[in-house]
Amino acid sequence: MTFDDFDVLDWTTQKVGAPASWPEPGDSGELDDGTRVEFWDYGVFALTPAQPGSKDVILSCAIHGNETAPIEMVRDMLHDIFSGKLQLRQRTLFLIGNPQAIMIGKRFVDYNMNRLFSGAHKSGDTPEHKRAADIESYVTKFYNEAPADGKRQRLHYDLHTAIRDSAYEKFAVYPFTHGGPYKKEQLTFLAECGVTTILLNQAPTTTFSYYSVRSHGADAFTVELGKVRPFGENDMSRFADADRMFRKLISQDQLDLPAFDATRHTIFDVYRTINRTQQGFRLNFPGDVANFTEFEQGYLLAVDESVEYHVEQPGERIIFPNADVAIGQRALLTVVELPLDQLELV
Numbered sequence: 001m002t003f004d005d006f007d008v009l010d011w012t013t014q015k016v017g018a019p020a021s022w023p024e025p026g027d028s029g030e031l032d033d034g035t036r037v038e039f040w041d042y043g044v045f046a047l048t049p050a051q052p053g054s055k056d057v058i059l060s061c062a063i064h065g066n067e068t069a070p071i072e073m074v075r076d077m078l079h080d081i082f083s084g085k086l087q088l089r090q091r092t093l094f095l096i097g098n099p100q101a102i103m104i105g106k107r108f109v110d111y112n113m114n115r116l117f118s119g120a121h122k123s124g125d126t127p128e129h130k131r132a133a134d135i136e137s138y139v140t141k142f143y144n145e146a147p148a149d150g151k152r153q154r155l156h157y158d159l160h161t162a163i164r165d166s167a168y169e170k171f172a173v174y175p176f177t178h179g180g181p182y183k184k185e186q187l188t189f190l191a192e193c194g195v196t197t198i199l200l201n202q203a204p205t206t207t208f209s210y211y212s213v214r215s216h217g218a219d220a221f222t223v224e225l226g227k228v229r230p231f232g233e234n235d236m237s238r239f240a241d242a243d244r245m246f247r248k249l250i251s252q253d254q255l256d257l258p259a260f261d262a263t264r265h266t267i268f269d270v271y272r273t274i275n276r277t278q279q280g281f282r283l284n285f286p287g288d289v290a291n292f293t294e295f296e297q298g299y300l301l302a303v304d305e306s307v308e309y310h311v312e313q314p315g316e317r318i319i320f321p322n323a324d325v326a327i328g329q330r331a332l333l334t335v336v337e338l339p340l341d342q343l344e345l346v
């Protein structure tokens with residue numbers, strides 16, 4: 001198979017006029033260095049180096065179709081692997097989540113796909129419900145097919161960009177651990193990516209990253225790398241640290257991370273999840289208020305018809321506000337800072 005003219009995004013979005021030599025889903029090929037490339041589906045690339053290391057890595061993007069910077073990062077990594085510029089060392093599943101939403105430049109077509117994991121896709125039949133079910137099966141296949149040769153590490157970084165500006169430009173959601181300890185190695189890896197702000201989710205969710213944690217025992221994170229912009233408008237220099245570290249992760253045996261340094265990390269605990277339950281739900285602050293903005297105690301944050309949500313805690317900050325979500329979905333999170341010494345770390 002020749003990869004010379006292969007364009008990952010054109011293939012993923014089934015661009016009209018693609019060369020007949022391009023693969024079909026189900027095809028596979030081999031790179032000059034012996035890396036096996038399997039095209040499981042549009043946007044789903046399972047790569048196995050000739051001598052795989054001990055990590056099974058998933059790098060996903062475009063679970064929201066308009067979050068273009070992570071798509072460009074993943075596309076460029078794949079092109080560099082196909083051209084021999086980047087040599088793979090770890091088994092890696094690259095997953096471009098929602099090609100149909102990419103084609104229309106929207107977060108989603110019918111339904112927010114990041115609310116459809118851990119089986120939630122069974123409750124409907126939109127293209128996103130179908131794709132979330134398929135993605136779960138690809139993740140299961142990828143982790144199940146890992147070599148049975150001793151201790152392996154399952155990793156999954158689900159790359160996003162946020163709708164609005166943020167007081168902390170880059171941050172990661174650490175999915176609910178069900179009381180399990182937080183990992184210093186993962187916090188350090190994220191910090192090396194430029195992600196030093198961490199949100200601890202304290203409940204099960206239907207997000208992709210929680211699915212990988214809960215169903216596959218992976219170390220998995222939703223990683224917010226900046227702000228949503230259209231293709232061509234991303235300043236990729238702002239993603240350079242993350243790009244460098246993800247490339248290192250998949251191309252090297254060992255990461256040789258620096259020692260854990262507690263002073264690098266800012267930790268927030270999710271204090272409340274506010275869902276929109278009524279048609280008349282509204283947020284009581286302007287649309288351009290940045291993520292992590294703090295409001296004074298008592299401030300009215302949102303009104304869900306007759307129910308008012310006021311700031312309850314000193315230092316309570318808002319994140320991911322969106323009054324426009326479907327009824328029943330999360331319209332706002334609030335977080336409070338947590339001293340790192342209160343975390344159980346391993």
Ligand SMILES: O=C(O)CCC(=O)N[C@@H](CCC(=O)O)C(=O)O
Nearest residue numbers: 114162163164173207222320321
């Ligand atoms: O900027 C926003 O309002 C949303 C950005 C985004 O897509 N965030 C993820 C977070 C997922 C998680 O909580 O792990 C989402 O809302 O799906």
Ligand SMILES: [Zn+2]
Nearest residue numbers: 064067160161
């Ligand atoms: Zn997103």
